[in-house]
Amino acid sequence: xxxxxxxxxxxxxxxxxxxxxxxxxxxxxxxxxxxxxxxxxxxxxxxxxxxxxxxxxxxxxxxxxxxxxxxxxxxxxxxxxxxxxxxxxxxxxxxxxxxxxxxxxxxxxxxxxxxxxxxxxxxxxxxxxxxxxxxxxxxxxxxxxxxxxxxxxxxxxxxxxxxxxxxxxxxxxxxxxxxxxxxxxxxxxxxxxxxxxxxxxxxxxxxxxxxxxxxxxxxxxxxxxxxxxxxxxxxxxxxxxxxxxxxxxxxxxxxxxxxxxxxxxxxxxxxxxxxxxxxxxxxxxxxxxxxxxxxxxxxxxxxxxxxxxxxxxxxxxxxxxxxxxxxxxxxxxxxxxxxxxxxxxxxxxxxxxxxxxxxxxxxxxxxxxxxxxxxxxxxxxxxxxxxxxxxxxxxxxxxxxxxxxxxxxxxxxxxxxxxxxxxxxxxxxxxxxxxxxxxxxxxxxxxxxxxxxxxxxxxxxxxxxxxxxxxxxxxxxxxxxxxxxxxxxxxxxxxxxxxxxxxxxxxxxxxxxxxxxxxxxxxxxxxxxxxxxxxxx
Amino acid sequence: xxxxxxxxxxxxxxxxxxxxxxxxxxxxxxxxxxxxxxxxxxxxxxxxxxxxxxxxxxxxxxxxxxxxxxxxxxxxxxxxxxxxxxxxxxxxxxxxxxxxxxxxxxxxxxxxxxxxxxxxxxxxxxxxxxxxxxxxxxxxxxxxxxxxxxxxxxxxxxxxxxxxxxxxxxxxxxxxxxxxxxxxxxxxxxxxxxxxxxxxxxxxxxxxxxxxxxxxxxxxxxxxxxxxxxxxxxxxxxxxxxxxxxxxxxxxxxxxxxxxxxxxxxxxxxxxxxxxxxxxxxxxxxxxxx
Numbered sequence: 001x002x003x004x005x006x007x008x009x010x011x012x013x014x015x016x017x018x019x020x021x022x023x024x025x026x027x028x029x030x031x032x033x034x035x036x037x038x039x040x041x042x043x044x045x046x047x048x049x050x051x052x053x054x055x056x057x058x059x060x061x062x063x064x065x066x067x068x069x070x071x072x073x074x075x076x077x078x079x080x081x082x083x084x085x086x087x088x089x090x091x092x093x094x095x096x097x098x099x100x101x102x103x104x105x106x107x108x109x110x111x112x113x114x115x116x117x118x119x120x121x122x123x124x125x126x127x128x129x130x131x132x133x134x135x136x137x138x139x140x141x142x143x144x145x146x147x148x149x150x151x152x153x154x155x156x157x158x159x160x161x162x163x164x165x166x167x168x169x170x171x172x173x174x175x176x177x178x179x180x181x182x183x184x185x186x187x188x189x190x191x192x193x194x195x196x197x198x199x200x201x202x203x204x205x206x207x208x209x210x211x212x213x214x215x216x217x218x219x220x221x222x223x224x225x226x227x228x229x230x231x232x233x234x235x236x237x238x239x240x241x242x243x244x245x246x247x248x249x250x251x252x253x254x255x256x257x258x259x260x261x262x263x264x265x266x267x268x269x270x271x272x273x274x275x276x277x278x279x280x281x282x283x284x285x286x287x288x289x290x291x292x293x294x295x296x297x298x299x300x301x302x303x304x305x306x307x308x309x310x311x312x313x314x315x316x317x318x319x320x321x322x323x324x325x326x327x328x329x330x331x332x333x334x335x336x337x338x339x340x341x342x343x344x345x346x347x348x349x350x351x352x353x354x355x356x357x358x359x360x361x362x363x364x365x366x367x368x369x370x371x372x373x374x375x376x377x378x379x380x381x382x383x384x385x386x387x388x389x390x391x392x393x394x395x396x397x398x399x400x401x402x403x404x405x406x407x408x409x410x411x412x413x414x415x416x417x418x419x420x421x422x423x424x425x426x427x428x429x430x431x432x433x434x435x436x437x438x439x440x441x442x443x444x445x446x447x448x449x450x451x452x453x454x455x456x457x458x459x460x461x462x463x464x465x466x467x468x469x470x471x472x473x474x475x476x477x478x479x480x481x482x483x484x485x486x487x488x489x490x491x492x493x494x495x496x497x498x499x500x501x502x503x504x505x506x507x508x509x510x511x512x513x514x515x516x517x518x519x520x521x522x523x524x525x526x527x528x529x530x531x532x533x534x535x536x537x
Numbered sequence: 538x539x540x541x542x543x544x545x546x547x548x549x550x551x552x553x554x555x556x557x558x559x560x561x562x563x564x565x566x567x568x569x570x571x572x573x574x575x576x577x578x579x580x581x582x583x584x585x586x587x588x589x590x591x592x593x594x595x596x597x598x599x600x601x602x603x604x605x606x607x608x609x610x611x612x613x614x615x616x617x618x619x620x621x622x623x624x625x626x627x628x629x630x631x632x633x634x635x636x637x638x639x640x641x642x643x644x645x646x647x648x649x650x651x652x653x654x655x656x657x658x659x660x661x662x663x664x665x666x667x668x669x670x671x672x673x674x675x676x677x678x679x680x681x682x683x684x685x686x687x688x689x690x691x692x693x694x695x696x697x698x699x700x701x702x703x704x705x706x707x708x709x710x711x712x713x714x715x716x717x718x719x720x721x722x723x724x725x726x727x728x729x730x731x732x733x734x735x736x737x738x739x740x741x742x743x744x745x746x747x748x749x750x751x752x753x754x755x756x757x758x759x760x761x762x763x764x765x766x767x768x769x770x771x772x773x774x775x776x777x778x779x780x781x782x783x784x785x786x787x788x789x790x791x792x793x794x795x796x797x798x799x800x801x802x803x804x805x806x807x808x809x810x811x812x813x814x815x816x817x818x819x820x821x822x823x824x825x826x827x
Contacts, residue, residue: 036730057679066679088729089647092638096631096700103697104657107668114667328558331551338548346559353566354758354805356776357798360783361565364791372568400561463761468780496667497765505667512667 044081048074073098115509116284118267121502123280130281131245131252134269137279138242139226140256146171146228146236149194150215151202158211158218161186161196162228162236172197173220173228173236208233243277252277289510299507302482302491309391310487313466314459317398318452324399325406326444330436333414344411351404359468362397366469387484390470394485398465402455406448413447414440457522461489461515488515572795597793598800609771610797613778618804620688620774621756624695628752629745631699636707637733641719651705658701666765669694673766686768694762695752703748710744711737743815750812754805775801 051074058067077098080090125133146162153159160173163186170183185197196202203211212233220228226240243261244253252261252269261269267283270276292299328347332340350358365373366383374380383393417440425435459465466472472486472494481498482491488511496508576589598610638644639651670685673694677684684690714737722732738745760776767773770781779801783794 036734054680089638089642089644092634096635099693099697100700103669103694107665107672110668111665331555343555347562349563349566354802356758356760357801358565360779361569361798365565508667
């Protein structure tokens with residue numbers, strides 16, 4: 001009907017030429033024709049220039065696959081937009097699709113992929129990177145010790161004159177490397193100090209102490225790994241890698257003890273006694289992240305607690321909001337009720353204020369020490385401090401935010417219920433409560449049930465309400481990542497992004513997928529239910 | 538029993554309950570107003586009834602106090618407005634382009650595409666954040682302007698939602714625009730692009746306004762994605778900034794925070810007023826024929 005009415009209006013105004021497009025409409029129509037063509041060419045050139053530059057950077061960084069992929073996307077763009085009068089739908093769908101794929105579909109695949117990997121704070125590198133990082137980080141002191149005389153060459157660069165403590169062999173240590181020199185080129189003066197060879201000036205006095213920090217950071221690299229490091233201002237020792245990688249056998253070997261660290265297939269090198277090298281790498285571990293939720297008690301406890309609380313939070317928020325909303329709607333649902341419109345406008349104020357602002361304000365209102373609510377109450381309530389009160393607070397604030405929505409929904413639904421049905425029940429002798437229970441409520445639920453399920457699904461992932469009010473806190477007694485009021489989604493967020501206790505992307509992704517299935521099941525049941533209920537009518 | 542001629546006096550209990558409910562509903566917003574103008578700027582010093590009037594709290598948002606921390610309120614506000622406007626504009630633009638294709642062209646995969654778009658929305662965007670974070674991190678290594686802590690990257694992530702439920706809304710509205718208009722324009726020699734710009738879009742201003750409005754307000758409210766992608770306090774959007782503002786110095790900053798809350802509501806209200814006249818038409822016309 002409405003569509004018909006629109007077409008009537010448009011064609012009538014077209015014919016009588018009284019149709020006046022708004023300024024916005026006239027502005028929009030400027031884009032058609034030649035102007036549009038110019039805009040198109042300019043935009044396409046800009047896109048080519050920018051993406052082309054990115055491809056060059058990608059090639060320079062040796063990310064060949066990514067470079068080719070980006071180039072292919074650019075090619076698709078040019079192909080679609082430069083062919084006249086061909087591939088029309090693609091021209092219109094492409095911009096949105098590219099963004100959709102880049103930031104929605106690729107992330108979904110990425111999340112699924114990550115869920116099967118060990119991917120956490122100490123497992124972010126590739127295996128090759130992890131091997132070299134482990135070797136770099138594990139250096140042990142070697143057997144040699146040198147007497148050191150720090151000096152500078154003519155350009156001011158630091159050069160260490162080194163005398164081996166045991167053999168008496170002499171060296172010059174530069175930032176570029178170690179050079180062996182003839183011991184005869186070095187003299188020892190009457191104080192026992194070393195006089196460096198010609199061209200070098202020994203650092204003395206204030207110069208020496210001023211170079212303290214520079215000396216501490218100075219390293220002379222050795223061939224075959226390791227380095228000579230300074231100790232104080234007059235000594236130096238050689239440091240050698242504590243680990244070696246045996247490519248053929250894929251093991252790391254400790255150079256001093258000979259202990260072997262083998263690849264455990266789960267992103268780490270471990271000894272037979274279970275000792276692990278600190279730096280691991282990303283590795284596929286099958287369903288371990290998924291099963292950890294069931295088998296690993298350290299994961300299971302917080303997960304189950306968060307899961308139970310999520311259900312309790314979403315269910316009580318929705319049921320309380322719906323009940324209160326319906327009750328208020330019923331109060332207002334009376335013919336010729338005074339101030340009806342005023343009341344309704346005032347009651348939906350919480351809906352009109354941006355949610356994040358209300359939540360932050362409630363955080364202040366409920367503050368245990370200074371908050372206004374505790375000042376108005378005759379007794380102090382630990383609203384956000386005590387785990388159980390914090391849960392109560394989260395639910396109360398969520399109800400405050402959600403009730404206006406159900407008030408509006410119920411007012412509309414109540415109006416839609418035919419008056420004759422209520423009248424008929426009354427005539428048959430039913431009381432007010434009976435009419436409400438047996439006639440009004442069932443009819444209302446037909447309309448409202450899908451909305452209740454949708455609201456439940458929404459609150460199931462209502463990150464803001466938890467995170468902005470309590471931050472998921474207070475911390476639970478077992479010191480896990482999940483606080484007392486953490487719902488699954490905020491728990492996942494903390495697992496992935498709050499570094500305090502180590503980030504675990506793999507586990508976070510696995511839990512994300514669990515949440516997806518839960519929400520999808522709820523949405524599907526809501527969908528089926530609304531269909532089923534429609535058919536009932 | 539339900540006699541409309543009944544005396545009004547018997548309704549006193551309804552009014553009583555409703556007034557209690559109203560008091561609970563408007564209490565926090567009213568409290569923000571009094572706190573914003575209260576001369577005692579601390580949380581503990583606030584009371585529901587203001588004792589004295591001041592504009593100092595508003596000044597505190599814009600001018601750095603002597604010896605106090607740097608204030609970024611203007612930057613947060615500007616960042617939020619810019620990104621919300623851009624997101625609204627591009628969401629409408631990209632969404633309308635796609636909706637036009639789905640409404641006016643017949644091509645293979647059209648029905649599947651529409652259904653797929655509905656399905657994919659079921660995967661809650663929030664769950665993708667780990668992946669989005671890593672993608673943006675990697676992108677930033679190649680194109681720094683699209684990396685972490687950049688509003689441009691945040692905008693692109695928001696725009697991935699442009700082809701969402703909005704598309705269905707717009708397609709429904711476009712379907713209600715009679716195809717005879719396209720036909721006559723085509724007869725006059727207009728290309729599909731010209732029909733889109735010259736015929737469809739001008740007639741679809743109501744639905745475009747509504748979708749733009751939702752995108753605008755939604756962006757102003759968005760917290761989670763922004764908190765993952767933006768890292769330094771000078772680059773924050775309003776929700777992040779205000780949250781950081783009171784979580785660090787809760788007690789002292791309360792007055793200024795309340796003033797900030799008052800100002801932060803302005804954009805959404807202005808937006809609503811601006812598109813108010815279109816809301817009913819934009820929502821109903823699209824849904825009837827959807």
